[in-house]
Amino acid sequence: MTDKKRPMLDExxxxxxxxxxxxxxxxxxKPAVKDLLGLLETSYExxxxxxxHGGIVGVTGYGxxxxxxxxxxxxxxxxxxxxxxxxxxQPSGWFYTSDSIRTLCDIWEKHGSGLTNMHGATGDAILxxxxxxxxxxxxxxxxxAGWDLGGSGSNMRTPSACAGPARCQNACIDTLHLCxxxxxxxQDYLHRPMWPYKFKIKISGCANDCVAAVARADFSIxxxxxxxxxxxxxxxxxxxxxxxxxxxxxxxxxxxxxxxFDKETADFSIDDExxxxxxxCINKMPKALRIGKDTGATILIGxxxxxxxxxxxxxxxxxxxKLNKEDGxxxxxxxxxxxxxxxxxxxxxxxRVGELIYRKGMRTFLKEVGLExxxxxxxxxRANPYFFxxxxxxxQAASSDASQEAAADAEVK
Amino acid sequence: xxxxxxxxxxxxxPHYEKMLPQIIKxxxxxxxxxxxxxxxxxxxxxxxxxxxxxxxxxxxxxxxIATLRDFADIADKYCDGxxxxxxxxxxxxxxxxxxxxxxxxxxxxxxxxxxxxxxNSLNNIIHTQGWIHCHSAATDASATVKAVMDExxxxxxxxxxxxxxxxxxxxCLNMCGAVHCSDIAFVGIHRTIPRINDEGVAKGCEIxxxxxxxxxxxxxxxxxxxxxxxxxxxxxxxxxxYTVCPSLTIMxxxxxxxxxxxxxxxxxxxxxxxxxxxxxxxxxxxxxxxPELVDAIKHLTEIWVKNAKPGERYGEWIERIGWxxxxxxxxxxxxxxxxxxxxxxxxxxxTTSNFKY
Numbered sequence: 001m002t003d004k005k006r007p008m009l010d011e012x013x014x015x016x017x018x019x020x021x022x023x024x025x026x027x028x029x030k031p032a033v034k035d036l037l038g039l040l041e042t043s044y045e046x047x048x049x050x051x052x053h054g055g056i057v058g059v060t061g062y063g064x065x066x067x068x069x070x071x072x073x074x075x076x077x078x079x080x081x082x083x084x085x086x087x088x089x090q091p092s093g094w095f096y097t098s099d100s101i102r103t104l105c106d107i108w109e110k111h112g113s114g115l116t117n118m119h120g121a122t123g124d125a126i127l128x129x130x131x132x133x134x135x136x137x138x139x140x141x142x143x144x145a146g147w148d149l150g151g152s153g154s155n156m157r158t159p160s161a162c163a164g165p166a167r168c169q170n171a172c173i174d175t176l177h178l179c180x181x182x183x184x185x186x187q188d189y190l191h192r193p194m195w196p197y198k199f200k201i202k203i204s205g206c207a208n209d210c211v212a213a214v215a216r217a218d219f220s221i222x223x224x225x226x227x228x229x230x231x232x233x234x235x236x237x238x239x240x241x242x243x244x245x246x247x248x249x250x251x252x253x254x255x256x257x258x259x260x261f262d263k264e265t266a267d268f269s270i271d272d273e274x275x276x277x278x279x280x281c282i283n284k285m286p287k288a289l290r291i292g293k294d295t296g297a298t299i300l301i302g303x304x305x306x307x308x309x310x311x312x313x314x315x316x317x318x319x320x321x322k323l324n325k326e327d328g329x330x331x332x333x334x335x336x337x338x339x340x341x342x343x344x345x346x347x348x349x350x351x352r353v354g355e356l357i358y359r360k361g362m363r364t365f366l367k368e369v370g371l372e373x374x375x376x377x378x379x380x381x382r383a384n385p386y387f388f389x390x391x392x393x394x395x396q397a398a399s400s401d402a403s404q405e406a407a408a409d410a411e412v413k
Numbered sequence: 414x415x416x417x418x419x420x421x422x423x424x425x426x427p428h429y430e431k432m433l434p435q436i437i438k439x440x441x442x443x444x445x446x447x448x449x450x451x452x453x454x455x456x457x458x459x460x461x462x463x464x465x466x467x468x469x470x471x472x473x474x475x476x477x478i479a480t481l482r483d484f485a486d487i488a489d490k491y492c493d494g495x496x497x498x499x500x501x502x503x504x505x506x507x508x509x510x511x512x513x514x515x516x517x518x519x520x521x522x523x524x525x526x527x528x529x530x531x532x533n534s535l536n537n538i539i540h541t542q543g544w545i546h547c548h549s550a551a552t553d554a555s556a557t558v559k560a561v562m563d564e565x566x567x568x569x570x571x572x573x574x575x576x577x578x579x580x581x582x583x584x585c586l587n588m589c590g591a592v593h594c595s596d597i598a599f600v601g602i603h604r605t606i607p608r609i610n611d612e613g614v615a616k617g618c619e620i621x622x623x624x625x626x627x628x629x630x631x632x633x634x635x636x637x638x639x640x641x642x643x644x645x646x647x648x649x650x651x652x653x654x655y656t657v658c659p660s661l662t663i664m665x666x667x668x669x670x671x672x673x674x675x676x677x678x679x680x681x682x683x684x685x686x687x688x689x690x691x692x693x694x695x696x697x698x699x700x701x702x703x704p705e706l707v708d709a710i711k712h713l714t715e716i717w718v719k720n721a722k723p724g725e726r727y728g729e730w731i732e733r734i735g736w737x738x739x740x741x742x743x744x745x746x747x748x749x750x751x752x753x754x755x756x757x758x759x760x761x762x763x764t765t766s767n768f769k770y
Contacts, residue, residue: 008701012556015563018526020473020545020555027477036545043544043553044700047666051548053659061422069546085546089425090498095432098485098494105478105485114478118498121541121589128475128546136420143420146427163497165442166433167457167465167507174442176429187423207681211500214686215594215679222681249724255683280682286446305588307653308628310757313594313686349622350657 006037008044027114032129035077036113042073057084057132059139062191065149066135082131086112086138087124087150089183089190092176093163094119103145111138121216122200123160124150153193154350159183161203162210170282171205172223172295173323179203181329182336195340196347196356200303206291207279213303213314218353219336220300220314221323225292228272229281235288240266250284296322299335302354312354317366319376338369363388434495436465436509452572453528454514466508468517470526471537471562471569474502475545475555483524491517501537501579503530527569533576535568535714540582541589543601549656550584551601551669552698558582560702561599561710568714575721575730578714579678586651594677596727597713598689599706601698603650604668606643613660615639623661626653628755649755670695671706675713676728687728690736692743694750716742735769 012021024040027033043050054068067085074081088104104125108114113129120126130138139149150158159182162168164175182201183190189199202213205223213220240246246268251259255278258271268288270281282289299321300314323329339353342365347356357365366373367390430438440459447457455467484504488496491513497505506521508514518528530537538561541547543554561580568574581595585602592598614620615638623641624632631647632654641661643654655663673696677689692713696705720742721730731739740747753761 011701012559015559016527016566017559017562017569018471018473020475020559023473023475023477023480026479040544044556047698047700048664048669049544049548049550051544051546051550053548060419069548083546091427091432092429094498094500095429096496096498097432098488098496100427100432101481101485101488101496105481108478116476116478116481117474117542118472118476118481118502118504119474121539123500136418140418140420143422143424146424148422148424148426160500162500165444166429166437167444167467169444169446169457171442171444180426180429184425187425191423209680209686212594212679214681216590253683253724278681278683278685283682286448290445305583305593306586307588307651307656308626310755311588311593311688313688348625350626 004038004041006041009037009041024115030114031079032083032113032131033115035079036083036115036129039071039073039077039080042076051083054084057135059136059149062149063193064152064155064191065139067152069129080129083113083129084132084135085129086127086135086142087120087122087152087158088127088142089148089150089158090119090123090125090160092161092179092183093166094123095163095166095176104142104147107138107141107145111141122150122157123211124158148187149191151190151198154195154197155191155193155199156186156189156195157198157200158190159201159203160211162205164203164205168205169286170208170223170279170291172225172291173203173205173221173297174325175203175205175223177325178221178323178329178332182333185328185333186336189340195344197350197352199340199343199353207277208283214300215303215313216305217303217314218301219339220303221332222298222300223295224277224298224320225295226320227292227294229270229275229277229292230290231268231270232288232290233266233268236268236285237266239285239288244285246285250281253280255280296320299332301339302352302357304352304354308350309355309358312358314354316374316377317371319374335369335371342368361388432495432497434465434493434507434509436463437507439463440465449532449572450514452534452570453518453531455531463509464511466511466514468506468508468514468521468528469499469530470504470506470521470528471530472502472504472526473555473559474540487517487521490520499537501530501539503537527566529570529572532572533574534570534572535565535574535578535580537569538562538580538582539590539592539595541584543584547584548659549587549652551586551603551652551664552584552671553700554582554584556701557599557671557703557706560704560707564707564711565714574718576724576726578717578727580710586653587656593674593688594679594686595689596675596678596717597710598674598677599671599710600674602670602672602695603652603663603665604670604695605650605663605665606645606648607652607655607661607663609640609643610660610662611635611638611640614641614658616660618658618660623654623658626657628653666698670697671703673706673709673713676731678726678728684729684732689728691751692739692745694748713743737769 057068111134115128117126161175161179165171200217202217203221258274299318303314457465580597581592583592629647631644635642673693674689
């Protein structure tokens with residue numbers, strides 16, 4: 001441990017935004033945090049990272065949930081020579097009680113650095129930095145207190161969900177229940193990496209997509225409805241009378257131009273047949289407009305960041321699924337299992353499901369997982385004439401005649 | 414040796430119902446509407462006529478247990494012990510008693526925690542681990558975010574922007590965050606090819622996996638050294654080979670830096686989710702406060718504030734005026750870096766004579 005000055009870090013204690021350096025200093029009595037501060041100052045001096053690739057560390061029974069981390073400056077900062085991360089599966093929607101927070105804090109004070117990320121990008125509560133010998137005791141204490149680890153490596157990553165029906169009028173599905181249910185249903189896939197690569201599931205209750213499911217998840221569940229937006233005409237009039245510019249802020253911005261609004265009478269109507277349920281009008285006039293009552297979700301697949309074949313946004317594979325709590329979301333789980341089976345059998349190492357579909361083609365994917373092609377799946381049909389036919393779609397008699405003729409011709413020549 | 418006790422596995426996360434305040438249990442799935450009371454304060458109203466108040470507090474994501482215990486105490490004092498976190502690292506205190514909203518705000522702000530980030534404001538920056546804990550970070554996350562948020566602090570506190578502004582940060586191309594779909598995204602990048610430690614590759618890396626990891630086919634076997642070689646002309650410095658093989662060092666302190674993208678979003682509202690597009694190919698890593706990066710993001714924010722119409726997200730503004738106008742207004746050079754030359758490039762080229770000067 002060194003006691004060198006940290007002028008660069010001191011600069012990052014200034015300013016109005018809460019300082020992560022001050023957070024670290026609150027735990028400075030821990031030798032690991034003192035060394036972490038020193039290591040970070042060195043990174044700022046050197047303009048580069050001082051962590052090595054993770055080694056294989058973990059807890060008994062699991063293949064994931066712990067990220068091994070070692071410093072390349074362990075000889076100078078021995079207390080961060082090992083500095084592993086534990087991912088703790090967050091409660092659905094990131095709701096906590098003060099006591100549950102204190103429980104996590106007490107465990108992490110005993111076993112780790114006392115630093116956390118609330119939360120990591122996938123959704124887990126991140127316990128940042130401990131040594132190999134503390135991993136199992138920490139997990140034991142977490143488990144005794146009712147907490148479990150999240151996913152890491154080539155497995156199902158910790159699913160996450162928006163606040164949903166707990167705090168939002170736009171929740172078309174019970175995001176919290178669904179997230180909790182599938183997290184528990186697929187514990188084996190979450191804890192034991194057995195797949196070609198990671199698989200992320202995110203659940204948003206409506207098209208506002210507050211957990212960025214389409215941008216960030218391989219499997220994106222986005223709540224929607226099939227019937228009509230509910231309009232409260234009196235409330236529309238209140239918005240109009242209050243001076244809200246309904247025409248310019250709502251009607252003109254409707255992407256499918258399906259709202260008509262009479263400025264004189266403040267009569268507001270939606271051509272629901274042509275509505276694409278983008279949420280704009282509902283967001284702008286929440287007291288007057290509400291989601292429909294026949295609710296479910298759109299299922300999309302393939303979202304991911306740039307590595308390797310470019311970033312993809314998830315694309316539609318099921319325009320509408322009802323998502324029945326009563327049967328334990330059987331249709332959804334069945335679809336997931338079919339997708340995993342096909343992906344697991346066909347993907348190369350570190351090939352995300354979206355990249356596999358890109359390589360194999362949607363027609364193969366749809367056939368293998370048993371989905372029908374639907375116009376909602378594409379922005380427009382293909383423009384090129386390079387398309388495949390399945391053998392059963394071809395008149396085999398004619399084509400075998402033709403190939404026999406060709407063969408005969410070849411023999412003559 | 415003492416026997417290692419095994420924990421009970423596969424119990425899953427705590428049930429969310431145990432975490433919910435009574436007002437939410439009473440009104441679960443029965444919410445009617447919400448409104449913004451003031452910047453940082455949401456009011457949700459259910460059919461029953463109750464009211465739930467959420468006070469949103471910005472955090473740097475990296476939180477000590479000392480601070481988490483402070484938050485727990487605040488939640489006990491004002492919220493019957495209930496709080497939540499958002500997908501963008503904010504803390505939300507959940508109150509059923511309106512009279513406690515202002516006292517809570519006073520106390521939490523006095524402790525140095527800003528209330529804001531709702532409605533047409535700068536939302537908290539979602540970001541990654543950076544030099545604090547990641548091995549593949551091309552730049553730091555916490556310091557860059559801190560420097561940017563210090564500079565744009567008032568936009569977080571107030572909700573008077575043309576629309577919401579989501580800035581995101583990732584410290585390498587692995588992008589552990591929705592960086593690629595943000596109003597303004599900044600991401601750590603490399604600009605030089607990996608340096609090969611042949612001995613290390615031979616000893617520690619699976620060569621077929623290393624070759625397969627390259628998106629441009631730049632890596633070839635080097636059988637003589639039982640290692641690989643990299644075609645300099647094909648390598649785009651993504652660092653994916655380094656992820657699978659630590660002996661291909663891609664860190665280059667003098668050349669690594671940050672690229673800035675603009676105009677993306679994740680919501681389906683109006684137009685669908687969209688990728689952010691390159692505005693500034695590189696600014697240097699300049700610790701501790703990255704002044705070039707901060708100036709660039711401040712400038713990109715201000716031109717949008719000045720030129721966008723009410724309700725227009727960053728990308729919608731650019732869509733309306735056109736990218737050629739954007740570069741003009743932004744006074745940014747348009748370079749060969751801005752023209753895609755990866756595998757999906759051609760559909761991004763202009764195929765009409767309809768454009769502006």
